[in-house]
Amino acid sequence: MKKFISLLLVALLTLSVFTGCGDKEKTNTGGENIKAEDNNSKENKDAKENEKQEDNKFLCSEKPITLSIFQFIQTPFKDDYAVFKKAAEMTNISLKGVVSQSSSKNKEAFNLMVVSGDLADIVAWDRVKIQELALDGAFTELDDLINEHAPNIKAFFEAHPDIKKHATASDGKIYHIPYIPDGEAAEAWFIRQDWLDKLGLEQPKTIDELHDVLVAFRDQDPNGNKKQDEIPFFTRGTNRNRLADFALLWGAHVGASNLWYVEDGVVKFGPYEKEFKDAYVNLAKWYEEGLIDKEIYTRGKTARDYALKENLGGMTHDWFGSTSGYNGKVDIEGFKFVPFAPPANVNGEIKERSLRSRLHWSGWGIASTNKHPVETIKYFDFFFTEEGRRLMNFGIEDDTYTMQDGKPIFTDKVLKAEEGAVAAIRKYGCQLATGFQQDFNYEKQWMNPVAYEGVKLYSENKYFMEQFPSGLPYTPDEKRRFSELFVAIETSLEETTQKWVLGGEDVNSGYDSFIKTLENFGVKELIEIQQTAYDRYIGK
Numbered sequence: 001m002k003k004f005i006s007l008l009l010v011a012l013l014t015l016s017v018f019t020g021c022g023d024k025e026k027t028n029t030g031g032e033n034i035k036a037e038d039n040n041s042k043e044n045k046d047a048k049e050n051e052k053q054e055d056n057k058f059l060c061s062e063k064p065i066t067l068s069i070f071q072f073i074q075t076p077f078k079d080d081y082a083v084f085k086k087a088a089e090m091t092n093i094s095l096k097g098v099v100s101q102s103s104s105k106n107k108e109a110f111n112l113m114v115v116s117g118d119l120a121d122i123v124a125w126d127r128v129k130i131q132e133l134a135l136d137g138a139f140t141e142l143d144d145l146i147n148e149h150a151p152n153i154k155a156f157f158e159a160h161p162d163i164k165k166h167a168t169a170s171d172g173k174i175y176h177i178p179y180i181p182d183g184e185a186a187e188a189w190f191i192r193q194d195w196l197d198k199l200g201l202e203q204p205k206t207i208d209e210l211h212d213v214l215v216a217f218r219d220q221d222p223n224g225n226k227k228q229d230e231i232p233f234f235t236r237g238t239n240r241n242r243l244a245d246f247a248l249l250w251g252a253h254v255g256a257s258n259l260w261y262v263e264d265g266v267v268k269f270g271p272y273e274k275e276f277k278d279a280y281v282n283l284a285k286w287y288e289e290g291l292i293d294k295e296i297y298t299r300g301k302t303a304r305d306y307a308l309k310e311n312l313g314g315m316t317h318d319w320f321g322s323t324s325g326y327n328g329k330v331d332i333e334g335f336k337f338v339p340f341a342p343p344a345n346v347n348g349e350i351k352e353r354s355l356r357s358r359l360h361w362s363g364w365g366i367a368s369t370n371k372h373p374v375e376t377i378k379y380f381d382f383f384f385t386e387e388g389r390r391l392m393n394f395g396i397e398d399d400t401y402t403m404q405d406g407k408p409i410f411t412d413k414v415l416k417a418e419e420g421a422v423a424a425i426r427k428y429g430c431q432l433a434t435g436f437q438q439d440f441n442y443e444k445q446w447m448n449p450v451a452y453e454g455v456k457l458y459s460e461n462k463y464f465m466e467q468f469p470s471g472l473p474y475t476p477d478e479k480r481r482f483s484e485l486f487v488a489i490e491t492s493l494e495e496t497t498q499k500w501v502l503g504g505e506d507v508n509s510g511y512d513s514f515i516k517t518l519e520n521f522g523v524k525e526l527i528e529i530q531q532t533a534y535d536r537y538i539g540k
């Protein structure tokens with residue numbers, strides 16, 4: 001309690017002493033003096049004030065202050081990031097990272113900080129975790145701070161109620177300003193177009209056509225080495241995600257990102273729905289027929305690299321950018337690996353499972369021990385201004401980008417960087433998963449033309465499925481119970497689906513006992529918890 005009273009005092013003092021972005025005018029143009037002066041000098045003074053205000057437009061603190069930050073979503077925060085140095089010039093707020101550069105495990109570093117009880121002033125981390133700690137008083141409630149000091153965040157939330165909902169904790173309050181990704185496209189179906197051409201086939205549009213194409217890849221020696229060595233479908237996905245996109249063709253939701261879904265307001269758990277059985281009957285059959293990589297569960301992360309470079313793989317489902325990147329890099333004559341539209345599912349619908357959701361799990365919050373909550377929220381707000389957003393997306397003008405026709409265009413220093421554009425820009429501190437809005441134009445500029453066409457195809461046709469919200473606002477009890485139940489259910493799910501695909505158990509004979517196992521592990525309670533938290537999320 002004492003901590004919070006003193007915090008309140010600090011907050012009140014801060015409010016009265018400091019002036020920032022929005023409040024500048026009020027304090028600097030004291031009324032009495034101006035009234036006593038003649039019109040002419042008043043105008044001069046106003047002009048000067050305006051100039052000063054223009055310079056100080058983004059100032060969040062009258063005097064320079066330094067705040068500590070825990071930011072370790074990609075790599076530990078570096079104090080010399082050019083982006084944050086520039087932000088410091090504009091806002092008067094500098095950041096100092098608290099994670100050692102030699103630290104390699106971010107979750108461990110975060111837990112260590114929490115256990116020490118000494119939180120950084122700003123913590124960039126998982127929204128759900130921050131909300132959980134906030135309910136114990138470790139993070140500052142941001143609602144009033146936003147209303148009073150963060151006009152840009154406020155306007156953003158008003159314009160995007162879905163994101164505001166996403167940022168709201170189970171007690172109805174906001175403790176976390178989210179990172180908002182832009183551009184929906186994530187993964188796609190890819191196929192060896194040169195193989196299709198060679199065999200006189202079209203890109204498959206239905207499940208039957210998909211089956212026929214994979215059979216042709218298996219039997220007709222498209223790589224031309226006179227051996228039946230082709231791997232019709234391969235994937236470097238892990239766990240159930242390996243075959244999640246196939247399963248979806250039969251209407252089953254089994255991947256990590258689509259395990260949960262909603263129909264008419266009712267939360268559904270993919271493995272507990274009837275489509276699940278049908279999907280695995282077919283997957284086991286296709287596996288047995290040699291259409292799916294025989295080593296799908298053992299080949300691991302290098303599967304894509306191996307299958308493409310060895311001229312063996314015909315089809316996969318993977319990320320747009322990196323998968324398109326094999327074109328021009330693989331030393332195979334005529335090699336053309338292109339994204340194609342998802343084949344229609346059993347109901348004739350064309351749906352893509354993956355989506356880069358704007359509802360991301362990361363962002364930043366303000367520790368209760370931070371002595372400058374007002375300045376900090378103003379600083380957060382800066383990144384929601386046009387200038388702040390550009391800084392985070394594109395870096396430093398005339399260095400990483402130049403303005404052309406009012407748009408930031410990356411320089412060759414970024415576009416032709418040996419380490420790749422993303423790595424180059426990250427060195428500047430750009431695109432850290434903190435509270436800011438990504439601008440998809442950032443990525444378009446270095447996108448491979450093959451990927452670009454695919455992204456256009458998927459985006460313009462709106463193939464993307466609606467995503468179940470990640471990290472629902474659970475109460476602490478719900479969260480604990482959900483985790484308890486889910487561990488056993490997920491383990492059983494992994495084991496059973498693998499056994500079925502590999503033919504260790506016939507799906508038809510094993511299905512009923514699998515459902516019974518789910519029920520014994522409390523699947524109904526699990527679904528109930530999820531429904532309750534989902535209803536809370538949508539404000540029901």
Ligand code: CA
Nearest residue numbers: 221225227229
């Ligand atoms: Ca062959």
